[in-house]
Amino acid sequence: MKKHIFRLTILASFLVLFSCNDNNKLTEVVEVPLPTKEEKITIGSPDDVKVEAGSFGITKLPFAYDGLAPEIRSLTLETHYSKHYVSYTNNLNKEIVSTEYENMPIEDILKKMDLNNAKLRQNAGGYYNHTLYFNILTPKKEQTPKDTLAGSINKEFGSFSNLTNQFKGQATKQFGSGWVWLVVDKLGKLQVTTTENQDNPLMRNALIPGTPILGIDLWEHAYYLDYQNRKGSYIDAFYQHINWDKVNENYIEALKKVKKVY
Numbered sequence: 001m002k003k004h005i006f007r008l009t010i011l012a013s014f015l016v017l018f019s020c021n022d023n024n025k026l027t028e029v030v031e032v033p034l035p036t037k038e039e040k041i042t043i044g045s046p047d048d049v050k051v052e053a054g055s056f057g058i059t060k061l062p063f064a065y066d067g068l069a070p071e072i073r074s075l076t077l078e079t080h081y082s083k084h085y086v087s088y089t090n091n092l093n094k095e096i097v098s099t100e101y102e103n104m105p106i107e108d109i110l111k112k113m114d115l116n117n118a119k120l121r122q123n124a125g126g127y128y129n130h131t132l133y134f135n136i137l138t139p140k141k142e143q144t145p146k147d148t149l150a151g152s153i154n155k156e157f158g159s160f161s162n163l164t165n166q167f168k169g170q171a172t173k174q175f176g177s178g179w180v181w182l183v184v185d186k187l188g189k190l191q192v193t194t195t196e197n198q199d200n201p202l203m204r205n206a207l208i209p210g211t212p213i214l215g216i217d218l219w220e221h222a223y224y225l226d227y228q229n230r231k232g233s234y235i236d237a238f239y240q241h242i243n244w245d246k247v248n249e250n251y252i253e254a255l256k257k258v259k260k261v262y
Helices: 072-094 105-110 118-135 148-156 162-171 231-240 244-262
Strands: 002-006 016-018 026-031 039-043 179-185 190-196 210-217
Touching: 039 072, 072 118, 105 118, 118 210, 148 162, 148 190, 148 244, 162 179, 162 190, 162 231, 179 244, 210 244
Parallel strands: none
Antiparallel strands: 002 039, 016 026, 179 190, 179 210
16 A cells, blocks of 8 residues: 555545436536645555456556556546446446346447436446546557557548547537547447447447447546546546557457458
Protein backbone atom coordinates (compact mmCIF):
# COMPACT_ATOMS: atom_id res chain seq x y z
CA MET A 1 0.00 0.00 0.00
CA LYS A 2 1.32 3.41 -0.90
CA LYS A 3 0.48 6.49 1.12
CA HIS A 4 0.14 9.81 -0.60
CA ILE A 5 -0.36 13.27 0.88
CA PHE A 6 -2.69 15.47 -1.09
CA ARG A 7 -3.37 19.11 -0.30
CA LEU A 8 -6.84 18.80 -1.67
CA THR A 9 -8.58 21.47 -3.64
CA ILE A 10 -11.61 19.21 -3.78
CA LEU A 11 -12.90 16.54 -1.44
CA ALA A 12 -11.17 13.21 -1.90
CA SER A 13 -14.45 11.39 -1.95
CA PHE A 14 -17.59 12.54 -3.66
CA LEU A 15 -21.27 11.77 -3.65
CA VAL A 16 -22.71 10.68 -6.97
CA LEU A 17 -26.43 11.19 -7.43
CA PHE A 18 -28.35 10.15 -10.53
CA SER A 19 -31.28 12.00 -12.03
CA CYS A 20 -33.37 11.42 -15.14
CA ASN A 21 -34.79 14.00 -17.48
CA ASP A 22 -37.73 13.43 -19.77
CA ASN A 23 -35.56 11.39 -22.11
CA ASN A 24 -34.49 8.98 -19.33
CA LYS A 25 -30.92 10.21 -19.79
CA LEU A 26 -28.80 9.77 -16.70
CA THR A 27 -26.70 12.64 -15.47
CA GLU A 28 -24.36 12.86 -12.52
CA VAL A 29 -24.53 15.52 -9.83
CA VAL A 30 -21.30 15.68 -7.88
CA GLU A 31 -21.05 17.43 -4.53
CA VAL A 32 -17.59 18.89 -3.91
CA PRO A 33 -17.35 20.44 -0.41
CA LEU A 34 -14.27 22.46 0.42
CA PRO A 35 -11.66 20.75 2.62
CA THR A 36 -10.96 21.95 6.14
CA LYS A 37 -7.49 20.47 6.60
CA GLU A 38 -4.72 18.52 4.93
CA GLU A 39 -5.78 14.89 4.70
CA LYS A 40 -3.86 11.65 4.37
CA ILE A 41 -5.21 9.31 1.69
CA THR A 42 -4.17 5.72 1.25
CA ILE A 43 -3.97 4.54 -2.35
CA GLY A 44 -3.98 0.79 -2.80
CA SER A 45 -2.89 -1.47 -5.62
CA PRO A 46 -5.09 -2.59 -8.53
CA ASP A 47 -3.73 -6.10 -7.97
CA ASP A 48 -5.61 -6.22 -4.66
CA VAL A 49 -9.02 -5.50 -6.19
CA LYS A 50 -11.43 -8.43 -6.08
CA VAL A 51 -14.99 -8.99 -7.24
CA GLU A 52 -17.61 -11.33 -5.88
CA ALA A 53 -17.82 -14.81 -7.38
CA GLY A 54 -19.79 -14.89 -10.61
CA SER A 55 -19.72 -15.33 -14.36
CA PHE A 56 -17.59 -12.27 -15.07
CA GLY A 57 -14.36 -10.93 -13.62
CA ILE A 58 -12.55 -7.64 -14.05
CA THR A 59 -9.72 -7.03 -16.48
CA LYS A 60 -6.32 -6.59 -14.85
CA LEU A 61 -5.05 -3.02 -14.83
CA PRO A 62 -1.49 -3.40 -16.20
CA PHE A 63 -0.03 -0.44 -14.30
CA ALA A 64 -0.25 1.22 -10.88
CA TYR A 65 -2.91 3.78 -10.07
CA ASP A 66 -0.40 6.59 -10.53
CA GLY A 67 0.60 5.29 -13.96
CA LEU A 68 -1.41 7.92 -15.83
CA ALA A 69 -0.45 10.84 -13.57
CA PRO A 70 -0.41 13.76 -13.69
CA GLU A 71 -3.02 13.74 -16.47
CA ILE A 72 -5.27 11.27 -14.63
CA ARG A 73 -4.32 11.08 -10.98
CA SER A 74 -4.21 8.02 -8.76
CA LEU A 75 -7.29 8.84 -6.68
CA THR A 76 -9.42 9.22 -9.81
CA LEU A 77 -8.15 6.00 -11.34
CA GLU A 78 -8.50 4.01 -8.12
CA THR A 79 -12.07 5.23 -7.59
CA HIS A 80 -13.00 4.52 -11.20
CA TYR A 81 -11.44 1.05 -11.28
CA SER A 82 -11.98 -0.34 -7.78
CA LYS A 83 -15.38 1.23 -7.08
CA HIS A 84 -17.36 1.94 -10.27
CA TYR A 85 -16.01 -0.89 -12.44
CA VAL A 86 -16.22 -3.41 -9.61
CA SER A 87 -19.78 -2.31 -8.84
CA TYR A 88 -20.91 -2.85 -12.43
CA THR A 89 -19.25 -6.27 -12.44
CA ASN A 90 -20.81 -7.45 -9.19
CA ASN A 91 -24.24 -6.15 -10.15
CA LEU A 92 -24.08 -7.81 -13.56
CA ASN A 93 -23.17 -11.14 -12.00
CA LYS A 94 -26.14 -10.87 -9.63
CA GLU A 95 -28.53 -9.96 -12.44
CA ILE A 96 -27.72 -13.00 -14.58
CA VAL A 97 -27.69 -15.74 -11.95
CA SER A 98 -30.02 -18.58 -13.00
CA THR A 99 -30.95 -16.82 -16.24
CA GLU A 100 -30.27 -17.65 -19.88
CA TYR A 101 -27.42 -15.11 -19.76
CA GLU A 102 -25.41 -16.75 -16.96
CA ASN A 103 -22.99 -18.59 -19.26
CA MET A 104 -23.27 -16.29 -22.27
CA PRO A 105 -20.38 -14.09 -23.52
CA ILE A 106 -20.90 -10.44 -22.65
CA GLU A 107 -21.10 -9.47 -26.33
CA ASP A 108 -24.01 -11.87 -26.83
CA ILE A 109 -25.79 -10.57 -23.74
CA LEU A 110 -25.58 -7.02 -25.07
CA LYS A 111 -26.92 -8.04 -28.48
CA LYS A 112 -29.77 -10.23 -27.23
CA MET A 113 -31.00 -8.71 -23.96
CA ASP A 114 -34.31 -6.92 -23.53
CA LEU A 115 -33.48 -3.22 -23.45
CA ASN A 116 -36.47 -2.65 -21.17
CA ASN A 117 -34.61 -4.55 -18.47
CA ALA A 118 -33.00 -1.42 -17.05
CA LYS A 119 -30.78 -3.11 -14.45
CA LEU A 120 -29.32 -5.63 -16.87
CA ARG A 121 -28.88 -2.98 -19.57
CA GLN A 122 -27.07 -0.60 -17.23
CA ASN A 123 -24.80 -3.17 -15.61
CA ALA A 124 -24.00 -5.25 -18.69
CA GLY A 125 -23.19 -2.07 -20.57
CA GLY A 126 -21.19 -0.66 -17.67
CA TYR A 127 -19.19 -3.86 -17.37
CA TYR A 128 -18.36 -4.16 -21.07
CA ASN A 129 -17.63 -0.45 -21.49
CA HIS A 130 -15.26 -0.23 -18.54
CA THR A 131 -13.48 -3.45 -19.50
CA LEU A 132 -12.68 -1.92 -22.88
CA TYR A 133 -11.77 1.44 -21.32
CA PHE A 134 -9.19 0.04 -18.91
CA ASN A 135 -7.75 -2.23 -21.59
CA ILE A 136 -6.83 0.60 -23.96
CA LEU A 137 -4.99 2.89 -21.53
CA THR A 138 -1.22 3.07 -21.13
CA PRO A 139 1.30 5.13 -19.13
CA LYS A 140 3.15 5.76 -22.41
CA LYS A 141 2.13 9.11 -23.84
CA GLU A 142 1.44 10.43 -27.32
CA GLN A 143 1.41 7.11 -29.15
CA THR A 144 0.03 6.93 -32.68
CA PRO A 145 -1.65 4.14 -34.65
CA LYS A 146 0.53 1.76 -36.64
CA ASP A 147 0.19 -1.18 -39.00
CA THR A 148 -3.24 -2.15 -40.33
CA LEU A 149 -5.15 0.33 -38.18
CA ALA A 150 -3.06 3.29 -39.36
CA GLY A 151 -3.78 2.48 -42.98
CA SER A 152 -7.51 2.12 -42.36
CA ILE A 153 -7.65 5.40 -40.43
CA ASN A 154 -6.01 7.21 -43.33
CA LYS A 155 -8.44 5.57 -45.75
CA GLU A 156 -11.61 6.26 -43.76
CA PHE A 157 -10.79 9.65 -42.20
CA GLY A 158 -8.08 11.07 -44.45
CA SER A 159 -5.54 11.27 -41.64
CA PHE A 160 -5.01 10.48 -37.96
CA SER A 161 -5.43 14.19 -37.25
CA ASN A 162 -8.89 14.12 -38.81
CA LEU A 163 -9.88 11.13 -36.67
CA THR A 164 -8.58 12.90 -33.58
CA ASN A 165 -10.57 16.04 -34.32
CA GLN A 166 -13.75 14.07 -34.98
CA PHE A 167 -13.38 11.89 -31.88
CA LYS A 168 -12.59 14.82 -29.57
CA GLY A 169 -15.30 16.91 -31.18
CA GLN A 170 -17.97 14.29 -30.55
CA ALA A 171 -16.76 13.88 -26.97
CA THR A 172 -16.88 17.62 -26.35
CA LYS A 173 -20.43 17.90 -27.73
CA GLN A 174 -21.77 14.89 -25.82
CA PHE A 175 -24.29 16.21 -23.29
CA GLY A 176 -24.46 14.48 -19.95
CA SER A 177 -23.31 10.96 -19.21
CA GLY A 178 -22.29 8.70 -22.07
CA TRP A 179 -19.49 7.39 -24.26
CA VAL A 180 -17.77 8.13 -27.56
CA TRP A 181 -16.58 5.17 -29.60
CA LEU A 182 -14.40 4.20 -32.51
CA VAL A 183 -16.18 1.18 -33.98
CA VAL A 184 -15.88 -1.29 -36.81
CA ASP A 185 -19.30 -1.30 -38.48
CA LYS A 186 -21.01 -4.23 -40.17
CA LEU A 187 -19.19 -3.47 -43.44
CA GLY A 188 -15.79 -3.43 -41.73
CA LYS A 189 -15.43 0.36 -41.89
CA LEU A 190 -14.26 2.58 -39.06
CA GLN A 191 -16.75 5.08 -37.66
CA VAL A 192 -16.99 7.42 -34.68
CA THR A 193 -20.27 7.29 -32.78
CA THR A 194 -21.78 8.12 -29.39
CA THR A 195 -24.10 6.44 -26.89
CA GLU A 196 -25.88 7.67 -23.78
CA ASN A 197 -25.54 6.36 -20.25
CA GLN A 198 -23.90 2.88 -20.33
CA ASP A 199 -25.24 1.90 -23.75
CA ASN A 200 -22.80 0.85 -26.47
CA PRO A 201 -22.82 0.09 -30.21
CA LEU A 202 -23.37 -3.65 -29.65
CA MET A 203 -26.90 -3.00 -28.44
CA ARG A 204 -29.89 -3.15 -30.74
CA ASN A 205 -30.72 0.54 -30.23
CA ALA A 206 -27.33 1.78 -31.52
CA LEU A 207 -27.41 4.57 -34.09
CA ILE A 208 -24.30 3.07 -35.69
CA PRO A 209 -24.09 -0.63 -34.81
CA GLY A 210 -20.62 -2.08 -34.64
CA THR A 211 -17.83 -3.53 -32.55
CA PRO A 212 -16.12 -0.94 -30.32
CA ILE A 213 -12.32 -0.88 -30.46
CA LEU A 214 -11.84 2.36 -28.50
CA GLY A 215 -14.08 4.21 -26.07
CA ILE A 216 -13.92 7.20 -23.73
CA ASP A 217 -16.00 7.34 -20.56
CA LEU A 218 -17.74 10.72 -20.27
CA TRP A 219 -19.45 10.09 -16.95
CA GLU A 220 -18.24 12.64 -14.42
CA HIS A 221 -16.79 9.92 -12.18
CA ALA A 222 -14.09 9.49 -14.85
CA TYR A 223 -12.72 13.01 -14.50
CA TYR A 224 -14.43 15.29 -11.96
CA LEU A 225 -11.88 14.91 -9.17
CA ASP A 226 -9.15 16.05 -11.58
CA TYR A 227 -10.87 18.47 -13.91
CA GLN A 228 -14.25 19.45 -12.39
CA ASN A 229 -16.24 21.06 -15.24
CA ARG A 230 -13.27 21.17 -17.66
CA LYS A 231 -14.31 18.12 -19.64
CA GLY A 232 -12.20 19.16 -22.62
CA SER A 233 -9.03 18.90 -20.52
CA TYR A 234 -9.98 15.36 -19.52
CA ILE A 235 -10.60 14.41 -23.15
CA ASP A 236 -7.11 15.68 -24.04
CA ALA A 237 -5.62 13.79 -21.08
CA PHE A 238 -7.34 10.56 -22.06
CA TYR A 239 -6.19 10.88 -25.65
CA GLN A 240 -2.56 11.20 -24.55
CA HIS A 241 -2.75 7.78 -22.89
CA ILE A 242 -4.44 5.68 -25.56
CA ASN A 243 -2.64 2.39 -26.20
CA TRP A 244 -2.91 2.34 -29.98
CA ASP A 245 -1.17 -1.04 -30.17
CA LYS A 246 -4.05 -2.49 -28.16
CA VAL A 247 -6.59 -0.64 -30.28
CA ASN A 248 -4.94 -2.18 -33.35
CA GLU A 249 -5.35 -5.64 -31.78
CA ASN A 250 -9.02 -4.86 -31.14
CA TYR A 251 -9.36 -3.76 -34.75
CA ILE A 252 -7.94 -7.00 -36.13
CA GLU A 253 -10.28 -9.06 -33.94
CA ALA A 254 -13.27 -6.93 -34.93
CA LEU A 255 -12.51 -7.45 -38.63
CA LYS A 256 -12.48 -11.22 -38.07
CA LYS A 257 -15.97 -11.01 -36.59
CA VAL A 258 -17.21 -9.00 -39.57
CA LYS A 259 -15.91 -11.62 -41.99
CA LYS A 260 -17.37 -14.43 -39.88
CA VAL A 261 -20.84 -12.87 -39.63
CA TYR A 262 -21.11 -11.37 -43.08
